[in-house]
Each structure stands twice: as C-alpha cells, then as structure tokens.
Amino acid sequence: MIKNKILIANRGEIAIRIIRSAHKAGLIAVVFQSDRESDALYLQFADEVIMAEDANDDKPIFLNPDKIVALALEHQVDLLHPGYGFLSENPDFAALCIEKGINFVGPSPALIRDMGLKTVAKSMAIEAGLPLVPGSAGPVATAQDAMDFAKKVGFPVILKASAGGGGRGMRIVEKPETLERLFKSAYDEALAAFGNGDIFVEKYLQNPKHLEFQILGDKYGNVIHLGERECSLQRKHQKLIEEAPSASVTEEKRKEMGELAVRFAKKIGYYSAGTIEYIMDEDGSYYFMEMNTRIQVEHPVTEMITGVDLVDWQLKIAQGDQLTLTQEDISINGWAIECRVNTEDPQNRFSPQTGFIDTIQFPKDPAVRIESGVVSGSAVTPYFDSMIAKIIVHGSDREQAIKNTLEALEDFSLIGLKTTVPFCKAVLQHPDFINADYTTRWIDQVYNPEMLENEDDEMIGALAATIMYASEYLQLQGDIPAYANDALNVWVLNKRINY
C-alpha cells in the first residue's frame, strides 16, 4: 500500500505534535525548512523536509500560500495540515489547496471565511439561538438613542464605530453623565478616521472570563463537544495559562453551553476540530464571541481530561472517516492546566527575548506533558512567535492540578533567555487564581512584576552575586592564588563531594 503524504505547513512544537499524529495515522510527514530557522528541532521529526528557500522572500514560507501549494504539488502531497496561526484561518489558502487537489485538514473554506468575518459569524450565531452581548441592532443616530439603549442594558456600555478598528472611535461609558460627551468624541473620531461616523452601542463587560468549547464534527453531520477551557489569563489577547474544565462553569451550564456550541456547529455544517468562544460576565451570563476554525494552542488540556486525541481526529475526519465518538462517550476526568513557555520578560512588560537557549530542562515526571519546539542550543529568532514550549499537567481536581503544575514548573529551567515560567509560578500561587477569581483583565489590573520575586531567590541571588564579586576581590587582595579563586572553592569542593 502506498502511504499518503501530509504536509505540515507550520513549525515549532505544533509541527512536532502533528507529526506524531500523522505517524499514528500511517502518513508520511513532510515539513518545510525555512531559511529563517534552518536547524529547527521539528525538522528532525519529519520523514521528508522540503527546502523552502525563503531567505530572499519578504515573508517566511509559512505565510506564502502560492509557494506552499506549488511546493506541495511538486512533492506530491495528499493532505495539508495548517497547524495554528500563519495561514490556518485563511479561507483563500484553504480554497487554493482544495482547488489543486490537496486535502486541507480543517473545515470548508466557505466556513473559514464566514467565521473570520465577525458580523457574519454573529448573525449566524443569532440564527442558531446563541446569546450575544446585548447591542443596538444598528448604528444609533443620536446620543439620546445611545442613552435609551444604555438604560435598558445597564452601564457600562461601549460605543464602537461601525467602520472601526484599532480602538479608534471606541469609548467605554461608565456612567450616564459622560455619555453625551463621549458619544460626540467617538463620532468625531470615527468620522475623521473612517469618513463614517456610525456608532453602535454594546453592553460592556468589565470583568469577563474567556471560555471556549471544543467541538469535533465529521463530514456527515455528526458533532460533539469536549467540554470547555478557561483562557481568561491573557495579555493583549495572548493567552498565558489555560485550564480545563473551568471552575466557573457548572455541570448544568456546561451542558447548556456545550449543546449550544454543537447546535451552532451542526447548523452551519462544520467539520474538523473547532472552538466556540464565549465571554462570561460576573453574574454567570455568557455570550457567543467567535469561532476558531483550527486546532488551538491549548488543545492539550482538553485532550488530557477527555482522553481524546484531537489531532488524530482532525486527520481521520479530513480523510472522510466518521466520528465514532458520541456525546455520551465524552466524560471529564480531573483537571488540566497548560502553562505557555514564551521567551518573554515578565519583569519588563513581556518584551520578547531573542538569542540562544544555552540549556533547557523540562520536568522529567512522565505524567507531565511537554510540547516543545526547542532543545538546548536552539536559537530563538525574531521572525517567529515567542512561544517555545508548553507544559501541561493533570490533577485529580483543580487544587491537585495547581499543586502538580507548580511542582513541574519547579523542575523547569532555562539558561540563556527569560521566559514566562516565573510568571506562571506566581499566578498559580496567587489567591485570585487559586480561588478561580480571575478575568481577562487580571494582568492589567492586578499583576505586578514584584509578584515574581521571593525571599529565598533574592537571598540566594545575593549569595551568587557575592561569590562572583568576592572571587575577583580576593584575587585583587593578593592573598589568593590567581587560579580559580581556590579559597572560595574549598567550600564548593567540600559541598560537591558531600552532594
């Protein structure tokens, strides 16, 4: 039998993750070698590597649909998995693959397009009966109309320019007295920026939680959901820690929100893995936000509590298999937490760090799932995402999962670059996280880099600094032989022998 070839048009940890499923499915795994990252770890896992020769292209291969498809055809690829990010939610790319006879692992291009257009997705959600954040049906003509609406749904509200983007023409109105003034300034700004002063009004959720339901559907109309993930811990819409299930979702609500997600997916004819995002207000009311039509970074937490391999299913569904799992087959076992290891400096506004990873050590506990795109010696370039790995940990319940995750993070070390791991540790020990009382605004409102510090580290740091300083100082004093500050090393050597 001739094996089918799958091209993974992605890099890093997710490429390795998909290769694993591809091998289970008996496929030949093919990846691109980008000149921007020519000795990346994922290349070692693939059966075949295509040279992208993208050094002189203005964007890396992963963002170049025509070149990807041309090379895929040249190498007789049967399937293409886009991973996440890059072109994974680009409907034209999916359509191009299909047009050229490459089986695109994901939903139909038409659905990728619909879900990518927020207004289209929302109107489809309304048709399926999903709740949306209360908003004016269309633009409001006057400040008084906006006031009438705001009084109906309650303050605060948000004014949004209908032609808007990038925060322009957007105002949060906390109280009635300021509405007229803010309406006028939003209108003027929108008119100046977009030549269109139309303003919508929406209820503004001050402290929302980000919840998302994983769904799986096949090409024959079967759809199930695999429970929710909570991804409220985010900064500028970049998630940093995810957990499944969510402490804010009761069994009853899970059923309700899950059924709505399934109903929506069925109604629009969705297949492959997908995610329905909701935001939840402090009072527990929830609203549809959007649908992601790809595998997500945080999919492992769902896999860990359900035992279902989502990427395996993506491949099966793409090849026309029927979803043999039913909703009754899905049960939630314990709790899972994912910590993203980003080369970002949590002491300095999460600024990205580039350079070399001298040494990286992951927890050795086999129960801890590690998804990593790097090893010791790997380079972190400015060309790609700063997420280098994910650490996913299970516990019998939430408390145990937090404890296990902290232990796993204690066993992580990286020399060379700063990462978000100290941040994750601080969060996991913070009462707001422990009490599951955190929202998407937590980092902006509560987080402070001093939370990363602790007295033991501070003291040992002082010791390390002193040893380094002392070794020079004592040499300068002249009473120490110049070779390797022997006098200090006596303690060192003794300790080493005893260790």
Added chain:
Amino acid sequence: MGTSYKYRRDASRLFIAVRDNEKRFKIYLPKESSPVINGNELDIDFVEQEDFHYAFEWKGKHFQCELVSRDQNKAIVKVNGVEYKYSLESIFSYVRRGMIAGVVDKEIDNSIKAPMPGKIVDLFLGEGDLVNVGEPILTLEAMKMQNEISAECNGVIRKIRVVKGQSVMKDELLVEIQSIDV
C-alpha cells in the same frame, strides 16, 4: 580560639550585597564551611559552577543563578528566571561609604571602654579583624585579676587605641568596633 564563632578573623571575606529595594545581605564566605548570611550559617549546597552560572540547593529547592550583567560593583543575577539587582561592597568599602553618608554614627558606639582602671596584658585581635559577639578582644589586668574583655556585637575592629602593657583609666576608649549586626 573557639571554633563555634560564626566569623573568622578575615574581614576581607565579609561582603554586603544591597538590593535595589534597599534590602541588605551581609554575606560571610568562610574558607571551608557554609556561608553565613545575615548572621545565620545556612546549609546551602553548591551543586554546580560554570562561568557566570551557579546552582545551589537549599531547603530541598534548586536555585539556578546566572550573572546577567556586571558593572563595577553592580550586578544583576537571574535566579530561577527572575532578575535581581545588587550592589556589592566589601565590609571596608561599606564602612567607608557609610562614614561618608554619616549613617554609621550610632553603629560605631559599639566601642569598648575600660570598665575599670588597669593594664592591658594581652591583645587577641588586630585592626581590620572580624570579631564575633562574645569573643575576647583583650585582657585587662586590674587588682591582680585578669579580665577578658569581649565584643558585644559582631563587627570589624576599626581601631585599637591601646598597646600591650599600657595602663588605662576607667572609661578610657580601648577599641572601636564597627558593628555588622544592623
């Protein structure tokens, strides 16, 4: 001399690390035993050393330290992925700096005065030595009795005002000590 004292004579092994939040760590690095930090001998294991990298074990925890930058006596050390800034001083520069800033005036009051008139028959320590609380500094003979005069604090001998054989009056200043206990 008893070996139970935390500090040995060699004051050049005593350093002060001052963090950017003003927290002070007085760190004594003995030749052959664990470091003394803020007066406590700590059972810290030194498990790894490479250029600019140290790893320690303490209280069952691992501490990975990396020197991030170094400028004169200022250092930034990354401990388990988090950076801390310190300025480092030998005890001598620390005292000198403190004298200039005028903050040690009251600390210096740990000087030793003669409790009674008598004669200095023995001096155990020299200027610049580190001294432990309770450690004898000199012997004062008075009325045919030999009295050991001990330090009342941990500190550095700044100045010895007397010599062996000298007769002293009551309350005469004998030794100036810079306390390191504060």
